[in-house]
Amino acid sequence: MNRLQTLEAAGQAVWLDFIDRKFMAEGGLKKLVEEDGLTGVTSNPSIFEKAMGHGDAYDAQLKAEVEGDPRTVEGTYEALAIKDIQDACDTLRPVYDRLDAKDGYVSMEVSPYLAMETETTLAAAKRLWGEVNRPNLMIKIPGTDPGVPAIHDAIEAGVNINVTLLFSLDAYKKVLEAYISGLEARVAKGEAIDRIASVASFFVSRIDGMIDKKIDALGTDEAKAIRGKVAIANAKLAYQHYLEVSGSARWRALAEKGAQPQRLLWASTGTKDKAYSDVLYVETLIGRDTVNTMPPATMDAFRDHGETSNSLVADIDDAEKVLATAEKLGLDLDGVTAQLVKDGVKSFADAADALYGAIAAKRGKLLEGKLDTIQADLPADLDANVKDAIEKARSEGWARKLWAHDASMWTGGDEGKWLGWLPAAEGKQVDIAALQSLTQEAKKYKDVVLLGMGGSSLGPEVMGLILGGGSPRLHALDSTDPGQVATVADSIDPANTLFIVSSKSGSTMEPELLRAYFFARCEQAVGEGKAGGRFVAVTDPGSKLEAAAKKDGFAHIFYGDPTIGGRYSVLSVFGMVPSAAIGIDVAGFFDVVKVMTHSVGPDAPPAANPGFELGAIIGAAAVAGRDKLTLVPSPSLKPFGSWLEQLIAESTGKQGKGIVPVDLEPLGEPADYGDDRLFVHLHLDGDEMSADHAKLDALQASGQPIVTIKLAKKEDIGQEFVRWEVATAVAGAIIGIDPFDQPDVEDAKIQTRELIGEYEKSGSLKPETAFFKDNDFAFYAPAKIEGGDAAAILKAHLSTANAGDYFGFLAYIERNEAHEAAIEAMRVDVRDAKTIATVAGFGPRFLHSTGQAYKGGPKEGIFLTITREPSQDIAIPGNRASFGTVQLAQARGDMDVLASRGQRVLRVHLKDEKSGPEALARALEAATKA
Ligand SMILES: O=P(O)(O)OC[C@H]1O[C@](O)(CO)[C@@H](O)[C@@H]1O
Numbered sequence: 041m042n043r044l045q046t047l048e049a050a051g052q053a054v055w056l057d058f059i060d061r062k063f064m065a066e067g068g069l070k071k072l073v074e075e076d077g078l079t080g081v082t083s084n085p086s087i088f089e090k091a092m093g094h095g096d097a098y099d100a101q102l103k104a105e106v107e108g109d110p111r112t113v114e115g116t117y118e119a120l121a122i123k124d125i126q127d128a129c130d131t132l133r134p135v136y137d138r139l140d141a142k143d144g145y146v147s148m149e150v151s152p153y154l155a156m157e158t159e160t161t162l163a164a165a166k167r168l169w170g171e172v173n174r175p176n177l178m179i180k181i182p183g184t185d186p187g188v189p190a191i192h193d194a195i196e197a198g199v200n201i202n203v204t205l206l207f208s209l210d211a212y213k214k215v216l217e218a219y220i221s222g223l224e225a226r227v228a229k230g231e232a233i234d235r236i237a238s239v240a241s242f243f244v245s246r247i248d249g250m251i252d253k254k255i256d257a258l259g260t261d262e263a264k265a266i267r268g269k270v271a272i273a274n275a276k277l278a279y280q281h282y283l284e285v286s287g288s289a290r291w292r293a294l295a296e297k298g299a300q301p302q303r304l305l306w307a308s309t310g311t312k313d314k315a316y317s318d319v320l321y322v323e324t325l326i327g328r329d330t331v332n333t334m335p336p337a338t339m340d341a342f343r344d345h346g347e348t349s350n351s352l353v354a355d356i357d358d359a360e361k362v363l364a365t366a367e368k369l370g371l372d373l374d375g376v377t378a379q380l381v382k383d384g385v386k387s388f389a390d391a392a393d394a395l396y397g398a399i400a401a402k403r404g405k406l407l408e409g410k411l412d413t414i415q416a417d418l419p420a421d422l423d424a425n426v427k428d429a430i431e432k433a434r435s436e437g438w439a440r441k442l443w444a445h446d447a448s449m450w451t452g453g454d455e456g457k458w459l460g461w462l463p464a465a466e467g468k469q470v471d472i473a474a475l476q477s478l479t480q481e482a483k484k485y486k487d488v489v490l491l492g493m494g495g496s497s498l499g500p501e502v503m504g505l506i507l508g509g510g511s512p513r514l515h516a517l518d519s520t521d522p523g524q525v526a527t528v529a530d531s532i533d534p535a536n537t538l539f540i541v542s543s544k545s546g547s548t549m550e551p552e553l554l555r556a557y558f559f560a561r562c563e564q565a566v567g568e569g570k571a572g573g574r575f576v577a578v579t580d581p582g583s584k585l586e587a588a589a590k591k592d593g594f595a596h597i598f599y600g601d602p603t604i605g606g607r608y609s610v611l612s613v614f615g616m617v618p619s620a621a622i623g624i625d626v627a628g629f630f631d632v633v634k635v636m637t638h639s640v641g642p643d644a645p646p647a648a649n650p651g652f653e654l655g656a657i658i659g660a661a662a663v664a665g666r667d668k669l670t671l672v673p674s675p676s677l678k679p680f681g682s683w684l685e686q687l688i689a690e691s692t693g694k695q696g697k698g699i700v701p702v703d704l705e706p707l708g709e710p711a712d713y714g715d716d717r718l719f720v721h722l723h724l725d726g727d728e729m730s731a732d733h734a735k736l737d738a739l740q741a742s743g744q745p746i747v748t749i750k751l752a753k754k755e756d757i758g759q760e761f762v763r764w765e766v767a768t769a770v771a772g773a774i775i776g777i778d779p780f781d782q783p784d785v786e787d788a789k790i791q792t793r794e795l796i797g798e799y800e801k802s803g804s805l806k807p808e809t810a811f812f813k814d815n816d817f818a819f820y821a822p823a824k825i826e827g828g829d830a831a832a833i834l835k836a837h838l839s840t841a842n843a844g845d846y847f848g849f850l851a852y853i854e855r856n857e858a859h860e861a862a863i864e865a866m867r868v869d870v871r872d873a874k875t876i877a878t879v880a881g882f883g884p885r886f887l888h889s890t891g892q893a894y895k896g897g898p899k900e901g902i903f904l905t906i907t908r909e910p911s912q913d914i915a916i917p918g919n920r921a922s923f924g925t926v927q928l929a930q931a932r933g934d935m936d937v938l939a940s941r942g943q944r945v946l947r948v949h950l951k952d953e954k955s956g957p958e959a960l961a962r963a964l965e966a967a968t969k970a
């Protein structure tokens with residue numbers, strides 16, 4: 041009999057506080073069972089972190105897991121852990137059988153993140169019990185206050201429980217009560233209790249670790265006399281309570297039905313203070329019906345020189361005296377044990393963060409080709425800020441808060457009510473079968489016209505431009521510009537077109553007017569009462585659009601989720617209905633998307649969570665003044681920016697803070713940029729852009745921060761929707777705003793409504809006076825800008841630019857290639873002349889997108905609003921105002937609000953729609969070169 045085996049003879053089971061795949065594969069565990077009489081194994085998150093977080097023993101299984109249907113990070117961890125636990129259970133199974141279920145157990149802990157939650161802990165315990173599927177498994181549940189009812193219910197459900205993180209006698213009493221009453225509940229239901237096992241794990245050394253520090257601080261002889269004794273005294277008294285309860289009539293009644301005692305298990309028995317014997321927490325705690333789980337080193341030490349005696353019941357008076365002295369000295373054992381519970385929960389959560397982080401990082405590498413990658417090349421100061429942001433997010437558990445809808449990571453307002461886009465990213469908001477049937481139905485049409493604004497049009501537009509196959513063709517119409525409306529109207533045959541009217545609120549002005557116009561046109565083409573069959577509505581339940589769609593007999597109404605804001609709605613019906621209509625395979629699309637969704641989950645710690653990594657960069661950069669997020673897409677990904685800018689700008693740009701997205705600004709040389717930029721390069725494998733890559737290299741060399749995101753195939757764009765949604769929510773938390781409201785958009789809508797209301801009454805818009813006119817232009821501004829000609833006025837406007845400002849072209853003209861090119865040229869002129877960022881938006885499209893940030897975001901904007909005399913206008917059925925009038929009212933309303941927000945504004949009205957843009961470009965060139 042070796043020294044370890046003498047413990048068994050004294051009634052104490054020896055368990056191993058360690059698990060490791062290599063150790064088990066090499067037969068280490070089997071040897072302990074066979075040679076030392078080992079009867080159990082415990083694991084915890086720190087132990088698994090040491091096993092899995094380093095080395096390559098788990099890589100083969102990890103690879104197989106990832107290559108299958110890649111699960112969440114936690115799912116991947118559990119798959120690895122469950123295999124170890126099952127193997128250990130199988131190794132201990134002969135012991136379990138020999139001892140008729142009295143011992144031979146292996147413990148696995150529920151996620152430490154749940155330690156303060158009853159329901160989720162219970163659910164996790166039951167789930168793991170089922171998945172491990174071994175009778176000699178014990179599930180570890182913390183003995184916290186919320187843990188106690190879960191312990192009761194789990195025992196009642198027949199799950200073996202190892203109660204972990206016990207430090208105080210009070211907590212132990214509650215836990216023992218939970219065990220007994222759990223068994224009684226089974227008896228009451230007529231269920232067997234003889235094969236239900238439980239241990240109560242008292243953490244010993246950690247108590248001394250904290251109390252001894254206090255003793256050392258006191259430094260008195262009286263204090264020193266109890267150094268290293270308090271934890272043992274506390275444990276001895278816990279055992280006395282156990283003996284007392286075991287002798288009670290209540291317990292005997294259960295014992296007669298075969299109940300097994302809930303053994304006290306001494307955990308945390310490795311000696312941490314080298315001043316003590318390395319077997320201190322074994323030799324002093326030996327008694328009948330107990331367990332000591334030892335780390336390998338402690339086990340080796342005891343095997344070598346441990347002495348067995350009936351120590352647990354010896355010197356109880358002394359133990360009481362030790363605790364009395366501790367109380368007299370004010371060592372506050374209750375406070376210490378309460379703190380240790382908190383610290384214990386935190387340190388297991390920290391270990392889980394490290395473990396999940398290591399798995400997420402390996403998983404990410406193995407997923408290469410299936411998961412978009414991200415790489416950040418940041419200057420040292422920004423890199424340090426990003427690391428701080430990531431650590432804050434980790435230590436405050438933001439990834440879990442996000443998925444738990446916990447608004448405390450933002451402003452503590454109603455943010456938690458706006459997170460329906462998270463389940464939507466798993467494909468849960470859409471009915472795939474209904475979308476597939478729409479795909480079939482839409483095949484008979486030549487065109488699909490989508491009428492919607494902002495989030496209701498930009499997502500589908502990106503889907504169509506990047507993934508659309510061409511039949512039916514998608515026309516996303518998000519404008520009141522008469523030219524733009526006419527271009528779409530002229531390119532379709534209403535009889536051969538499916539119209540999708542898309543509005544979450546169902547009351548947005550533009551889609552309402554566009555619906556009226558196209559419905560009437562369609563009726564003209566197919567006959568009264570027959571147009572409805574060619575119309576589909578996408579809207580939130582109960583909206584005005586829903587009522588109109590029902591009245592007009594629309595073919596379908598697809599309902600949105602009111603807990604998703606428009607700009608986060610692309611993976612809900614708002615993005616997917618139009619996608620399905622143009623033949624995109626939505627089911628296949630979500631298979632690709634889910635790989636990212638599972639990578640940004642609550643279980644992926646920020647440092648290894650693709651959404652948090654990016655969110656920390658863009659948020660920290662904005663706070664540090666690099667608030668111009670400049671997109672550099674490869675050619676196939678160019679359309680993505682218009683969706684992205686609405687998400688970022690509308691989410692973050694408020695209260696004078698936020699991120700200003702810079703899309704479609706041609707890439708320049710290092711000298712063209714100030715230190716307010718963050719470049720994000722999106723690259724699709726196979727896209728050629730060597731000239732831009734050379735420029736990016738030069739920018740990086742000049743100290744500009746560059747983030748590079750790579751996609752293996754175009755379908756992977758779906759993953760970027762998810763990554764950026766998470767990143768934007770995270771950036772919002774770092775910036776300190778609510779990323780789900782849009783307080784300033786409404787003001788422009790009100791101004792516009794007032795102007796149009798007046799027009800409907802009077803037949804004309806409120807008069808306004810130009811402060812300067814010539815043959816080409818009329819200029820308007822809140823206060824006259826001095827200058828003898830257009831170039832001088834523009835120059836004066838531009839002269840207000842300071843480092844860190846940005847210049848915005850707000851063009852209320854048709855969005856077409858010629859106009860886009862003219863604006864692009866003007867942007868380059870301004871940027872190069874002033875070394876400031878430039879942005880551009882076509883109105884009213886940008887009002888539902890970047891418009892929020894221009895009004896509510898940083899007070900760095902200098903705007904040039906461009907309007908024009910329309911060469912053709914279009915009447916809107918049921919309205920006095922034409923599309924041209926509405927668009928002008930929108931431009932004016934927007935400009936008024938921008939001015940009221942302290943931004944610098946100037947409006948140029950082009951007298952001739954055709955020649956105007958070029959004339960303006962010339963004047964601006966003169967202004968910038970002069
Ligand atoms: O889908 P709706 O309600 O028509 O809104 C369109 C867009 O308008 C906004 O509310 C801003 O104006 C966006 O957030 C939204 O995507």
Ligand SMILES: O=C[C@H](O)[C@H](O)COP(=O)(O)O
Pocket residue numbers: 057082083084086204241243245246307308309310333
């Ligand atoms: O069940 C075992 C416990 O988790 C373990 O003994 C804790 O030990 P530690 O305090 O050394 O981390």
